[in-house]
Amino acid sequence: MEEVPHDCPGVGSAQAGRGASCQGCPNQGLCASGAGAAPDPAIEEIKEKMKTVKHKILVLSGKGGVGKSTFSAHLAHGLAEDENTQVALLDIDICGPSIPKIMGLEGEQVHQSGSGWSPVFLEDNLGVMSVGFLLSSPDDAVIWRGPKKNGMIKQFLRDVDWGEVDYLIVDTPPGTSDEHLSAVQYLAAAHIDGAVIITTPQEVSLQDVRKEISFCHKVKLPIIGVVENMSGFICPKCQKETQIFPPTTGGAEVMCHDLKIPLLGKVPLDPRIGIRFRLKAGYRISLEASRGRCPACPVYRESRRSPPCTRLLSVRVATKDSLFWLKPRIHQPL
Amino acid sequence: MEAAGDFRSGTMSTKLLQRCIHPLDYKRNTGEKNLKKFVMIRADLLQEPGNLAGVRHIILVLSGKGGVGKSTISTELALALRHAGKKVGILDVDLCGPSIPRMLQVQGKAVHQCDSGWVPVFVDQEQSISLMSVGFLLEKPDEAVVWRGPKKNALIKQFVSDVAWGQLDYLVVDTPPGTSDEHMAVVDTLRPYSPLGALVVTTPQAVSVGDVRRELTFCKKVGLRVIGVVENMSGFVCPHCAECTNVFSRGGGEELARHAGVPFLGSVPLDPELTRSLEEGRDFIQGFPESPAFPALSCIAQKILNEAPVGLS
Numbered sequence: 001m002e003e004v005p006h007d008c009p010g011v012g013s014a015q016a017g018r019g020a021s022c023q024g025c026p027n028q029g030l031c032a033s034g035a036g037a038a039p040d041p042a043i044e045e046i047k048e049k050m051k052t053v054k055h056k057i058l059v060l061s062g063k064g065g066v067g068k069s070t071f072s073a074h075l076a077h078g079l080a081e082d083e084n085t086q087v088a089l090l091d092i093d094i095c096g097p098s099i100p101k102i103m104g105l106e107g108e109q110v111h112q113s114g115s116g117w118s119p120v121f122l123e124d125n126l127g128v129m130s131v132g133f134l135l136s137s138p139d140d141a142v143i144w145r146g147p148k149k150n151g152m153i154k155q156f157l158r159d160v161d162w163g164e165v166d167y168l169i170v171d172t173p174p175g176t177s178d179e180h181l182s183a184v185q186y187l188a189a190a191h192i193d194g195a196v197i198i199t200t201p202q203e204v205s206l207q208d209v210r211k212e213i214s215f216c217h218k219v220k221l222p223i224i225g226v227v228e229n230m231s232g233f234i235c236p237k238c239q240k241e242t243q244i245f246p247p248t249t250g251g252a253e254v255m256c257h258d259l260k261i262p263l264l265g266k267v268p269l270d271p272r273i274g275i276r277f278r279l280k281a282g283y284r285i286s287l288e289a290s291r292g293r294c295p296a297c298p299v300y301r302e303s304r305r306s307p308p309c310t311r312l313l314s315v316r317v318a319t320k321d322s323l324f325w326l327k328p329r330i331h332q333p334l
Numbered sequence: 335m336e337a338a339g340d341f342r343s344g345t346m347s348t349k350l351l352q353r354c355i356h357p358l359d360y361k362r363n364t365g366e367k368n369l370k371k372f373v374m375i376r377a378d379l380l381q382e383p384g385n386l387a388g389v390r391h392i393i394l395v396l397s398g399k400g401g402v403g404k405s406t407i408s409t410e411l412a413l414a415l416r417h418a419g420k421k422v423g424i425l426d427v428d429l430c431g432p433s434i435p436r437m438l439q440v441q442g443k444a445v446h447q448c449d450s451g452w453v454p455v456f457v458d459q460e461q462s463i464s465l466m467s468v469g470f471l472l473e474k475p476d477e478a479v480v481w482r483g484p485k486k487n488a489l490i491k492q493f494v495s496d497v498a499w500g501q502l503d504y505l506v507v508d509t510p511p512g513t514s515d516e517h518m519a520v521v522d523t524l525r526p527y528s529p530l531g532a533l534v535v536t537t538p539q540a541v542s543v544g545d546v547r548r549e550l551t552f553c554k555k556v557g558l559r560v561i562g563v564v565e566n567m568s569g570f571v572c573p574h575c576a577e578c579t580n581v582f583s584r585g586g587g588e589e590l591a592r593h594a595g596v597p598f599l600g601s602v603p604l605d606p607e608l609t610r611s612l613e614e615g616r617d618f619i620q621g622f623p624e625s626p627a628f629p630a631l632s633c634i635a636q637k638i639l640n641e642a643p644v645g646l647s
Contacts, residue, residue, distance in 0.1 A: 062431050062478075064511045065401010069541070095512035096398050096545040138544060141398075141551035143513045146483030174400040174511060175430035176478045177486070203613050204405075208431040211478040218480060238575040244606050248613040271581050 043189050046157045050190035053088070053165045057224065058183065058195040060216070062208030064174035066198045067229035067267070069098040072171035075196075079167050080126040088119060088165045090156055091130035092183055093173035094142050094149045100132035108133055116161035129160050146178035153182045174208075176215040184219045194222035196264065199255075200230045201247035206255050213259060225262035228252035233269040244269060385451060386494065388501040389423065391642040392529035393561065394520065396553070398545035400511035402537045403566035403602070405433040406612060407634075408508040411533075413619045414635030416462050420503035420644060423454060426467035427490050427520050428510035429479045435469040439615025445470045451496040466497050483515035490519040503644040511545075513552040521556045530642050531559035533599070533634075537567045538586035550594045561599070561641060563591040564634060568601035571626055578603075599637055602630040 016022070017032025025031075050056070059072045069091070076089040091099035100106050100120075108120045110133045119127035131142060131152060144152075162168065173179055184192070195216055199209040209226070216223050228251060233244050247253075256263040386392075395408045405428070412422045426434040435441040438457045445466070446453045454464035468479060468489065481489075499505065507524070510516055532553050536546040546563075553560050565587025571578050581604060591598035605627040611618040622628060 063401060064431070065399060065537075065542075095514050096400070096548070098541045098545065101541050101544050139547045139551050141513050141548035141555065143518065143552055143555060145515050145518065149514070176480045177430055178482050178515075181480065181482065200401075202609055204433050204436060207436060207475065208433070210476040211431070214476050214478040215480055218478065233570065233579075233581065235572040235575060235577060236579060237577040238572060240572070240574040242570075242573060242606065244570060244581070244604055244609070246606055246610050246613070248610060269581055271579055271583070 040154075040185075042154050042158055043186055046154070046186050047189040049158055049162070050168075050187065053162060053168045053190075055166060056168045056170065056187060056190065056192045058170045058172060058192060058221070059198065060172050060180070060195045060212050061174060061198040061205075062176060062210070062212035062215075063199065063205040066174075066200045066205055068174075068198050069093070069102055069171050071196070071198050071227060071229065071267075072169050073099065073102045076126060076128075076167075076169050079169075080123055083125055085125060085166045086164055087126045088162050088168045089126070089128045089171065090160075090168060091128070091132065091171045092153050092156065092179050093171060094131050094144060094152055094179065096173060097130045097132035097135075097142075099128060099130045099171055103128055106132070106138070110134060113161065116159045117155075118161055127162065127165075129156055149178050150182040153179060154186060157183075157186050176212060180215065181219075184221055192221060194224040196224050197226045197261075198229055199226060199252050200245045201228055201243065201251035202245045203247075203249045205245075206249065206252065209252075210255065210259070213261065223261055225264035226252050226256050227264050228266045230269045231266040236271075385496065385498055386505075386527050389499055389505045389527070390503050390644050392505045392507065392524055392527055393638065393642075394507045394509060394524075394529060394532045394558065395535060396509050396517070396532045396549050397511055397535040398513060398547070398549035398552075399536065399542045402511075402535045402542055402546075404511070404535050405437060405508050406608070407533065407535050407564055407566060407602070407631075408506050409434060409437045409612065410608075410618060410631045411635055411638065412463055412504075412506050413617055414631055415504055415506075415638070416458075417619055418635065418639060420462075420639075421501065422463050423499050423502045423505040424463065424465045424467075425493055425497075425505060425507045426465065426469070427493060427516050428508060429468045429481065429486050429489060429516065430510060432467040432469035434465060434508060435467050437612045437615065438463070438465060440465060441469060441475060443470055448498055450498040452492075452498065454497055454499060464499065464502070466493055486515050487519040490516060491523050494520070494523040504638075504642075513549060517552065518556070521558055529558065531561040533561050533564060533638075534596075535564045535566055536587045536590060537582045538565055538580065539583040540586060542582075543586040543590045546590060547594070550590075550596070560594070560596040562597035562637070563587055563594075564599050565601040567604050570604040573606075597637075599634050600630045602627050602634075 017028050022028045022031065059068050059075070061068050072089060076087050079085055080087040089099060089103070091097050100108065103122055105120055105122060105128060110120065110129070111118045117129070119129045120133055121127050135142070170183060172183065197209055197212055199205050213223065230245050231251070232241050234241050252263055252266070393411075395404050395411075397404050405426070408424060412424050415422045424434055426432050435443070435455075440455050440457055443455045445455065452466065454466040455470055457463040457465055472479070507520060509520060534546060534549055534553070536542050550560060567582050568587065569578050569584065570581045587601065588598050603626045605625050607622050607625050608618055608627045611621060618625070619628070619631065
């Protein structure tokens, strides 16, 4: 992707190719001829590619640091528990790709074959793609403007050989910007099942999440539901619960009730999640090692929404024998 | 969302013109009429130095990772500097998620215009903290700013050049997570004013440190000095039994600072009172001196004051 001038009016705008800031831009002729306003041919190519992907789920949040990547990783693992289910996890956070670290795949490389880029496989049925695999050093910064990031996302969707996939989970960066617009734009023709929105209980998080919900309505993206993360902390010593991020305005429950969106579940804060990311062995093994030593916190909450004609995702947040786990159930239409 | 006025079409007072205009140019023009005409033509060049000329020190608060507490640290730093008797401005360039208006209980306030541009919103009666955020320019609080890079860059430039900050000791710039359009725009636009440097915020966990390392590379690449690293959410002391649990792991921030060769400014522990006071717009520094987070925040502010002292005004 070529760089665009600082004051680029945007390829879709009326001033494209004609504005003063367009002088000297290599794409000026293209924009002035109106080619920039034409639909991107890549959209059709991605639609073709996505024919082998049954379900596409976006994990969004207006707010940063609420646990989108953590949730996406948990969801991917949970779905891949069934060996017959093919799961793909795509990380489109170009500036802060966390998925390789969370999945224990740091240092892995992407290979190219005749049919495109091969995702990195954690399990036989769980493939992962992230810009993190394309960086040569963990200190490398991706300092790109919007158009270049869009180009990368286009390549991820068009050029990665996902194969036959049952679930494609797309982890997004915080906000409502280029990456989100591009993902929705490129996947629009391929039909997105919906978005799962992550939040924490505090109002400073909810106010950004309301903007994200507004974004979903604007771009006509269905919302599967909201997950409230970091909802309460059980002290490992005295077993008493403290709300580190207090829900001063009622938390996600009140917001979901007001906006008539399903609340899929509440996930408590668990220090072991932060620790296990450092283990090179990866997520799954360290989870099994911690079984039986966790605080007694039986939190079983399940949320279901069943309009009869749509595919849904239901998330059960549970601690099974004191083991924190996320287990999704998918309901197919009859 | 319309731009709040265009200075080119407005009138300017002579005093303001005299402040803005370069002394050499002023000598060449005699009479108020010529002066006005000359400045109106050159207003584009003159307006920029005018609006940030009164700001002594500019501090950027960055983090590659989201949700580490950039807005929290920016707000608490501003409050601590205010308590030290300084005049502080806060520029919130997080266009998609502007959190600071709510943290200071000024959400919903309107932005007014003056001759030199937009007037920042004053948080208190004494006008010791002023704030500019896209949050004030939205018609509804839940309205999403769904913009691509170029439009965001244009607004950030306006925030820097068209906001009448006046005389400030410190301008704290709160940024969104990442290393993209907003960061490049704000660094480019502030470069002529020689910012003091960047305060880089992280949480202790590896996944956060991994992103913040990239932010430090960004600072190096764009020639922005790193004042230091702040480790936020560093441990939680249970209010029932006083047991300290490292909810988000520990030690990552200090290790990062050592690896990158930059100063480590301190660790701020998790405190539900801090979160609550930000939710309710209360002054944490004044209200909770007993909190475990208070010494850490005061120490960081003191380091800034020592680093960039402002003389008696």
